[in-house]
Amino acid sequence: MKKYAYIGCLGFIAVITTEFGVIGILPxxxxxxxxxxDKAGYLLSAFALIIALTGPFMxxxxxxxxxxxxxxxxxFIFLITGIVSYFSPPFWLLILVRILPAFLQPVYIATALSVAVSQADKKYSNQLMGIVFSxxxxxxxxxxxxxxxIASLWSWEYSFLIQSIVSLIALIAIYCVLPSMPVKEKKTYGSQIKILTQPTFIISTAMNFFMITAWFSTYSYFADYLNKAKGMDSTMVSYMLFLFGIIGVIANWIAGKMLSKNITLTTAFFLSGTIIIMPVLLYWSDGSMIMxxxxxxxxxxxYSPSFLNASTYMISSAPNSLEFANSLATSFxxxxxxxxxxLGGWMIIRYDVQYNPWIGLFFGLLALLMIGLRSMIERKKKMVTARNS
Incomplete structure (x- = not known):
């Protein structure tokens, strides 16, 4: 049912607002x-590291x-985090309360995706997942x-107030609209873990890791990059985030449609941005606000469909272990x-923020290499199957 997908989407908005809401206020x-x-960047990297280390197990x-x-x-834990952060606690406590919801972030995403496709025809599953990821x-x-x-008008604490409000709205929606959904048949741990022995799944995991590394070497410091490399103030940065997001909504909708037709080509198409946009267009646009x-x-x-593409690409190599495969996609x-x-923080301290997109180029090429390697393995497997039949 689409209703379940939209509930999952609303919760995802709360999750992303909390995780990435700090990007615009790091300075x-x-x-x-x-x-x-780079130390302020720990608020993002520590959150992500906890997800990476605990996601599959949780x-x-x-x-x-x-x-x-x-x-x-x-x-609910995301809501508590936003409230505590609003009161500008000591930095060590701010990091600590940021870490707490990270333990359940991949659990939420995997569960929301599972709920979204639980009562739907398989041919619509990618589109329903696309709604959640939107x-x-x-x-x-x-x-x-x-x-x-809001933070640019008053202070950074108000950013966390917005995060709390979004989490509260999502919490009410889940409580009031979503029915009780007990798990009728729990899969054994062994049946889920066995996907870790599949070469195509391992390669897909590496692709996911390299692709997200490529994008976030610059995106994590979006505000700092536009401040220093492009000379934009905080208000202009918020406008750019708005533009970024508007186009991203359209991109996720298009990506959902494209993934239903060809997962590999769609993933490679959007991944090309790490090679074309970040080190080339951003570099050559210097001096021109329009460019x-x-x-x-x-x-x-x-960039925007990157998490949708990564999860779909990984799940396509392990279709019978949707929740565990997606938790691994979220973790990696x-x-x-x-x-x-x-790496982005290191580049800023060592050299300058304008060089961060070149990190994206390197890891983007590695991700494309993984796509090519998986395609080659699958092609050989099909040839062997055809020969033996």
Whole structure:
């Protein structure tokens, strides 16, 4: 039912607003706590690292629980995080409360996707997953830039207030609209873990990791990059996040349609942005505000479906283990966020933020290599099967 997909999408908006809402206010947080921008980046990288390290295990542990209860509990913790962060606690405590919801973030995503496709025809599953994942783009066009804009008017704490409100709305929707959904048949841990022995799944995991690393080496420092490399103030940055998100909503819808026809080509098409947009268009747009805005628009179009593409690409190699495969996609994607953010911060401190897109180029090429390798293996497998039949 589409209703379940839209509920999952609403919760995803709360999740993404909390995880990525700090991107637009990292410079303000760094100023407030008198720390460097790379240390402020820990608010993003620490969150992502916890997801990467615990995601699959938490998903396995909660796989037998009522799905409505799991989704409600996850969003409730996101709400508490936003409230505590609003009161500008000491930096160590701010990081600690940021980490708490990270334990259940992949659990929420995997459960929301499972709920969305649970009563649907298989041929519509990619489109329903696309609706859930559109929460990423919608957050980028609404709550994330709005929170950044509010922070630019008053102070960075108000960004966390917006995050709390979004989480509260999602919490109410899950409680009031979603029915109780107990798990009728729990899969054994062994049946799910066995996908880790499949070469195509391992390669798909590596592709996911490299692709997200490529994008987040620059995107994690979106505000800092536009401030220093493009000379934009905080208000202009919020407008750019708004543009980024509007185009992202369209991109997710298009990607959902394209994935239903060809998963590999769709993933490769959107991945090309790490090679074309980030190091080339962003670099050559220097000195021209119009060209910079166009480059950011194309960047938003090609970046926004990255999590949808990564999850769909990985799940396509393990269709019978949707929840566990997606939790691994979320974990390795967030490991990519951690590495991309860390390398991006190192580049800023060592050299300058304008060089960050070249990190994206390197990891983007590695991701494309993984796509080519998986396609080659699958082609050989088909030839062997055809020969033996």
């Amino acid at each position: 303000q947080i760094a100023d407030y706590y008198k720390i460097s921008i 998903t396995l542990l909660t796989s037998g629980f009522n799905r409505k209860s799991v989704m409600f509990t996850a969003i 929460g990423v783009a919608i957050a980028m066009v609404t709550t994330v830039p709005f929170a950044t804009w 910079t805005i166009i480059a950011i628009g194309i960047w938003g179009f090609l 994607g967030n490991l990519g966020v951690t590495l991309g953010t860390t």
